[in-house]
Amino acid sequence: MTIKKLRPYQEDAIEELILKTKLLLKRDNRTIVFQSPTGSGKTFMTSQYIEQLMKKLPEEDICFLWVSIGKGGLHVQSQESLKSEFQGFPECNLLEEEFFGSRKTIDQNEVVVVNWEKLRTKDGDGEWKNILMKDKETINFRELAKNTREEKRKIIMIIDESHAGRDTHRSVELID
Numbered sequence: 001m002t003i004k005k006l007r008p009y010q011e012d013a014i015e016e017l018i019l020k021t022k023l024l025l026k027r028d029n030r031t032i033v034f035q036s037p038t039g040s041g042k043t044f045m046t047s048q049y050i051e052q053l054m055k056k057l058p059e060e061d062i063c064f065l066w067v068s069i070g071k072g073g074l075h076v077q078s079q080e081s082l083k084s085e086f087q088g089f090p091e092c093n094l095l096e097e098e099f100f101g102s103r104k105t106i107d108q109n110e111v112v113v114v115n116w117e118k119l120r121t122k123d124g125d126g127e128w129k130n131i132l133m134k135d136k137e138t139i140n141f142r143e144l145a146k147n148t149r150e151e152k153r154k155i156i157m158i159i160d161e162s163h164a165g166r167d168t169h170r171s172v173e174l175i176d
Contacts, residue, residue: 047085068160079113
């Protein structure tokens with residue numbers, strides 16, 4: 001296996017993200033926008049950001065929610081890429097596989113990858129379409145996020161391809 005090495009511009013971008021994250025973890029309703037050209041290694045840089053953030057802030061109780069567009073199975077590709085980069089730590093799971101009603105929280109330092117379209121879709125009556133969102137006997141995604149926050153664990157939400165529908169009413173509702 002080839003070990004990837006960060007280029008200087010990637011190191012700079014990651015360091016800037018970590019500095020901004022340190023500042024913003026102390027505030028509510030905070031957003032960092034990370035933009036980089038196609039082919040610049042955004043997924044690789046973000047995986048390195050996650051790893052370095054955990055090393056530099058070991059006292060922070062954080063987890064990561066990687067929200068990806070689901071078209072063409074992009075969320076699965078993202079999860080496979082992240083798992084390959086992480087090589088076992090941090091743990092990286094797909095929401096629909098790992099959290100299908102059985103787990104109550106996201107673990108510290110865990111990365112959970114989710115299909116954006118599956119979460120944000122409602123039917124004509126305003127009810128969530130996907131079973132991950134619906135009220136039921138087991139835990140749904142909304143309760144999972146609430147339970148995780150109640151443990152005082154901070155959720156860092158990474159919205160991959162955020163230009164694709166992040167500002168719609170449903171997306172804003174889900175982010176809130």
